[in-house]
Amino acid sequence: MDPKYHPRLIEPKWQKCWNDHGLFDADHGKARERHYVLEMFPYPSGNLHMGHVRAYVIGDVLARYYRMQGFDVLHPMGWDSLGLPAENAAIRDGIHPKQRTEQNIKSVRRQMKSLGLSLDWSREIATCDPSYYRWNQWFFIKMYERGLVYRRTSLANWCTGCLTVLANEQVVDGICERCNKPVVQRQIPDWAFRITRYADELLDDLGKLNLWPERIVSMQRNWIGRSEGVELRFPIKDNGSDHIEIFTTRADTVYGATYVVLAPEHAMVAKLTRSEQKSRVEAFVAEMSKIERARRTDAGAKKEGVWTGSYAINPFTGEEIPIWIANFVLADYGTGAVMSVPAHDQRDYEFAKQYGLPIRIVIQPQPSGEVEKHLACSDLSQAFTEDGVLYQSEKHTGLSSAQARIQIAKQAERQGIGGITIRYHLRDWGISRQRYWGTPIPMVHCEVCGIVPVPIESLPVLLPEQAPITGTGEAPLAKVPEFVNTDCPKCGKKARRETDTMDTFVDSSWYFARYLDPGEEDLPFKRESADRWLPVKIYVGGPEHAVMHLLYFRFWTKVMRDMGLVSVDEPVERLLTQGMVVGESFWCESHGYRSRDGVDDPESSEPKCTECGRTLRVRLEKMSKSKLNGVAPESMCEQYGADTARLFSLFAAPPEKDVEWNDRAVAGCYNFLRRIWVFFLRHHQRVEGYRDFAGPLDESGLSLELIALHRSLHRTIAKVTADIEKEFQFNTAIAALMELLNGCKVLDDEVDGFAEGVDPDRKQKTEQLLFMVLKNMVLLLSPFAPHVADELWKNLGMSGFAGEQPWPKFDPQATQEDTIQMAVQVNGKVRATIDVQREASEDEIRAQVEKNEKVQKWLEGKSIRRVIVVPGRLVNIVVG
């Protein structure tokens, strides 16, 4: 055994060895119970960062642990390799996306392997491979047949930076989440998935996800944004047949609706505009279309609008009320039209004040003295938006808001002018992208037949090798005549192919199922494989995918279920969203982000820029290249080894929390592995004769310290098992292993004593204990630090791999102490501790407590009122 711990020597060796033995291939024993462990697959961007490392190591520990627990584990990896970054890079430096992607995959795969991840590489997939994306096309056509895909011309989010259409989910505060440029509204024809058809189920089934983090569930609920309300038709004055449809959640305020407002984009605007208002309305509409969504929808923006010149009739009061258009009404929510109740809606209130529209109070706070206060105040300073009691609302007056909403909805239904409706914030998923590096949409536009899907048997529609990638916003595929020009599959006449490609979220919506049968040619995957492996038992990834990816992922699963491909309702049983890896960033006013090398004394409280001497702003930020605060996993592996990198990313914090990268603490983890190494170095030869010893250990004749160590061993097994299994508390599991090692010092001392000659029976038992400690320590360590574990396993003279061994079991008997330390409290404060026999009765404990001098001191001159004995824990004496 090498006297020094050299991770760089042992790690590549074992990685190769595992690979040669196909140790991590799934489906070894078909009879065993199965466990599908999945981490979100990466976009192959050339280099892994620490965030990836953390996610993959977490998943890897679980995969290795479950294997040792006897499960048949599927732990695959692949590449989310279509998408904008490769295309943008191609525009920048002229390398074809395919070439770049292949290089990157190679490099990232190598980095993953050097982390010792226990992946089944025989199932590797890449979404840019036609054998993958043909199934995107297959799904697209199947979904088209089911009415889940449709062509629409709609207001789309047009990114002024990427020059392409974005999904709602990709727009954050009116800004493109990718390039940070403004997003504007444009009428663009595109393809969309009807995810809204599943809105209810996506919402309801959140209730089944009880092993998902609450905040993710809550974010999804928020995003789906179900609201129950009433749709009402407001007839238009002097036009008997026409009406405006509005949506409201506050039908109880309908008697206070004193005007109607439409979104500027509303289809009826032109029809409703009277000639005398025409110029003003048109100018306003034109102006609005120019304003980017960010400013339009900013809550702080000034309310603006114009009157159309027309009137509607409030169907409940019969009053004529003016029809306006305004910036604060959105075309794509509800019906794009609202009834305005200025007394009870803050936006309507502000608008009414500004344009002198009537305000009528129809809700009173509560039937108390406060009513008068409100009513007396004819000019409200703001809207009263809470529920209350109806006022001046004809026969509904006096009802509570809740009651009134039901009554008014019923009345509307009876009169045939509306009824209860449910609206969602969730919109259909627009998937058309005017980009090259994506899945071609398998549709043909024929002048005779219209839109015709490509027949399933002619899939895949291959992405042409070359296309002019200019980034100008027009679909690159439209400029490739060989691609565009085709024959209509229906009539055979000349036709044109669709030239948009699919959003890459399509790829990641079902990849988890492709791993089941990556080579399958007739279907995306086999039903029997799906039944064998799904749902995914544990899915690990970053919380940044809480909304988009996970929602689409769930949607797709439900669609696949309805297509008869899978039998599960939800793709993932348990979700683990790991925290970010953050690092200290240094920012200089004049030189921007500075690397540590560009900082004078990074440890001080006021670090200075080496260029200009300015005091730098210090922050903890997600590690990134641009912020120069990252640590590359590769250099980490070179310096300390993969095992240390793995250990640190698990030990620094519980998995859901952010971890701050700390070089010193990393060294601490390295030190732990080194100390284990030294411990084995010292003892491994001594246990040569005990390789078959499987316990139980006879403790008689052993010193109390050694018995304590034996107990500690069993407790550690119990603790590590529970920590992994129950809560994924890898940090405390590793702490327990450190504690065990710390406790092993007694073995060193004991063994030192052997030189002077010792009772052979005692020596044998000690060596048996030593062996059990060494063996189990390796096995417990192996999911976390697999390379060093296998090296130590070999040095112990054991055969096979540590990771193939059954997970250690503990003996509950052996975890029990004969004497237990109990705390003695007097009036709830700890005053003494006593040692009692484990089986001691309450009376015996009381007797012992009474004898205790320290306790007596506190009882002096007081009378005992009550004594509480919590077996095995403490005694509390209540005195007065």
Place this chain on the structure above:
RNA sequence: GCCGGGAUGGUGGAACUGGUAGACACAAGGGACUUAAAAUCCCUCGGCACUGAGUGCUGCGCGGGUUCGAAUCCCGCUCCCGGCACCA
């Protein structure tokens, strides 16, 4: 504003169904070894007070409550983080 999550030493973090707060690690201080440094090993380490092995008080964001006993349960606040938001 709405929805979620959180607050424990100098730091990252432990603490089973309410039961000895601060495991484990980092940093810091002291010591051993060494010509010296590094490395390694050992000791101390929430705060305050007292001459001491020690003892007492105090301490889990703040204020109340329940309880023999609260970091943990309940009520009321403060602050921080994440998400959503002119969504009618």
